[in-house]
Amino acid sequence: MWTVIYMATDKDTAQKVEQVLKSEGILVKTREAMRSKKHGCCIEILVPESEAQEAQKVILEKNL
Secondary structure (H helix, E strand, C coil): EEEEEECCCCHHHHHHHHHEEEHHHCEEEEEEEEEECCCCEEEEEEEEEEHHHHHHHHHHHHCC
């Protein structure tokens, strides 16, 4: 099962997080979660549930 571990507010941030996680050997996928005229879009970063803790650790270590 895939778990959301990060919500990015723009595509550049989502791509950066995705690349960092992939470079650490973590499986990653993204999906657009919401789009509105007022708030723009929100992109979810998802990883397998078994890798969620490690992914969050990487995000914190890299100050993403």
